Amino acid sequence: MDEDKSREQYKKELFIKLLLMLHAGALQHLGKIENPITKKKEVNLDLARETIDMLDLLKEKTRGNLEDFEASTLENLIAELKITYVKVESEQAKKGSSGETPEKQEGDGGDKKDI
Numbered sequence: 001m002d003e004d005k006s007r008e009q010y011k012k013e014l015f016i017k018l019l020l021m022l023h024a025g026a027l028q029h030l031g032k033i034e035n036p037i038t039k040k041k042e043v044n045l046d047l048a049r050e051t052i053d054m055l056d057l058l059k060e061k062t063r064g065n066l067e068d069f070e071a072s073t074l075e076n077l078i079a080e081l082k083i084t085y086v087k088v089e090s091e092q093a094k095k096g097s098s099g100e101t102p103e104k105q106e107g108d109g110g111d112k113k114d115i
Helices: 002-029 045-062 068-097
Strands: none
Touching: 002 045, 002 068, 045 068
16 A cells, blocks of 8 residues: 555656656746756747647646646646746847847747747
8 A cells, every 4th residue: 555655656756857857948948047968048939839838738638637736836837938938039039120149049930829
């Protein structure tokens, strides 16, 4: 019985770690934390959007199967990332219209979904 509880707790912790890993990846793509390889803050809105979409998909696919803490953590991370995405996208647009060279932003082809 204790082994089952221990295994369930381990799964809960892994799920939260997965969410935090995706969250950190999105923040990296939004230029909020540095790329550990290049040691630079780089913006890639397409990859950030894709990661946010992954979290949205996890939310959709796990609906009704998460404990309150897991569901609220997922919801809060998504909300934070969407707000940050809009801010960074706006900053990038301002940099582009003012003649400044925007930070690295590969493949931003305008086919983004609504945030």
